[in-house]
Amino acid sequence: MEKKPAMLLILYATQTGNALDAAERIGRDAERRGCAASVSSIDDFDASSLPHRDTVIFVVSTTGQGDTPDSMKLFWKYLLQRNIAKNWLEGVHYAVFGLGDSGYQKYNFVAKKLDRRISDLGATAIVERGLGDDQHPSGYEGALDPWMSSLWIMLYQINPKFFPNGPDFVISDTTLIDRPKFQVTYLETDKLDLQSSSATGLDRVQMQTGRARFMSPGKVSHIKNIPDCFLKMVLVFSFTTSSVSGHLTGCGKDVRHFELEFVSATIQYGVGDVLEVLPGQDPSAVDAFLQRCNLNPESLIIVHPIGIESHHRMLKAMTQKSL
Ligand SMILES: Cc1cc2nc3c(=O)[nH]c(=O)nc-3n(C[C@H](O)[C@H](O)[C@H](O)COP(=O)(O)O)c2cc1C
Structure with missing residues (x-):
């Protein structure tokens, strides 16, 4: 064996x-x-x-x-x-x-x-x-x-x-x-009927898409009964002078000063609470990216982690090639 x-x-x-x-x-x-x-x-x-x-x-x-x-x-x-x-x-x-x-x-x-x-x-x-x-x-x-x-x-x-x-x-x-860690598959929505072998397959894909579209971190409240609170960033500047257009020129850290203003809801916080900053995307930048890459904004994208088994098969093949 x-x-x-x-x-x-x-x-x-x-x-x-x-x-x-x-x-x-x-x-x-x-x-x-x-x-x-x-x-x-x-x-x-x-x-x-x-x-x-x-x-x-x-x-x-x-x-x-x-x-x-x-x-x-x-x-x-x-x-x-x-x-x-x-x-x-x-x-x-x-x-x-x-x-x-x-x-x-x-x-x-x-x-x-x-x-x-x-x-x-x-x-x-x-x-x-x-x-x-x-x-x-x-x-x-x-x-x-x-x-x-x-x-x-x-x-x-x-x-x-x-x-x-x-x-x-x-x-x-x-x-x-x-080496890639994920396999990305694009599914054109208008061709979905052909690509899903059964009606149940199509339903499942549509359900997953609906769920994914709803999954914006900003919409998820970690604690029930406490409303989400959005803050507006009103000031940001860099303390590290070596930072040129967002990129560090030296090997130092990028340290920034942020000022945030409440725009909605009442907020309560205590010492030691952590503020989570979730980045958002500028819709015009997203559109420009889609156009530049010639992508259909309505297409579905499936991201699969590349399994460890296939990864090791690949590794073995490469090891043999190098010997
Ligand atoms: C809020 C905070 C608390 C930390 N407390 C300690 C600490 O008590 N002892 C320590 O050796 N390092 C501490 N560190 C440094 C982190 O361990 C270090 O930055 C590490 O690289 C973070 O690794 P991670 O990104 O995997 O969590 C702290 C860092 C932060 C941001």
């Missing part, structure tokens, strides 16, 4: 997206080396199945005052249960990369406590945890690159099966880096 190839599981927990970017970079770098990897948000992972994994990479950020990202709360609660056996994670190899900011008192607190807890439960660290710091001139990437290099070296020593083509093999083909 054909043996299943070793697969690296990368779990990320993010509040504002950096840990996702870092996890995807680790996943891409692994795959360029011929190592199959799957990247998932930690809340899509069943914590009780952790002992059945042999190698897991955690990429976690710290938010609030040393708090876990929202997506990690259940996972963390699960790990903290008192009745978990001391050797629950025996045989599991793991590595932790944290994203934080050393300007905060509880610097990279989440990565540190996760690392400690997983190790206390009997898992074996592949490398010492890596700590990305916003204060570093290159941001978290300043620590990520050297950490990844050590990770691959140690991982190869622990289990060479992760790198079937050897420790120094790297796919040079840049198309792997730019």
Whole structure:
């Protein structure tokens, strides 16, 4: 029977997206080396199945005052249960990369406590945890690159099966880096009858379209019985002088000052409340884009994530091509 190839599981927990970017970079770098990897948000992972994994990479950020990202709360609660056996994670190899900011008192607190807890439960660290710091001139990437290099070296020593083509093999083909993650299909509405094989298929498509059209984030209230409140932006300017027409010329951060004015409804807020800024699109810019790309504004667009299976088939083919 054909043996299943070793697969690296990368779990990320993010509040504002950096840990996702870092996890995807680790996943891409692994795959360029011929190592199959799957990247998932930690809340899509069943914590009780952790002992059945042999190698897991955690990429976690710290938010609030040393708090876990929202997506990690259940996972963390699960790990903290008192009745978990001391050797629950025996045989599991793991590595932790944290994203934080050393300007905060509880610097990279989440990565540190996760690392400690997983190790206390009997898992074996592949490398010492890596700590990305916003204060570093290159941001978290300043620590990520050297950490990844050590990770691959140690991982190869622990289990060479992760790198079937050897420790120094790297796919040079840049198309792997730019590979599509989604497949986009356009359906012309007037040809829909032909494209859907049955009336039920057509109904389903129409129902989904109706739902998608209604799904503007601005229309979704998170708390029932509290009306949505819209604010008007009355002033915006950049504190960072290196910003030229919205693009940063240096490697610094883009820091802006916003002033918002209430235009509707009464609003109540307390200390620590978070304001969500949802971008809108200028309809004339949308029209210009559609015209430029010769797209029919009435066509339906189906966006499918490219499945991990087809992705790995593609990776295997590319690996063989490069050898
Ligand atoms: C509101 C807020 C609170 C933060 N609190 C901490 C903290 O307590 N400790 C820390 O090390 N970093 C803290 N950071 C820095 C983030 O961890 C850092 O920017 C990280 O790159 C964010 O990653 P994410 O986008 O995956 O959430 C905080 C950042 C924000 C915006």
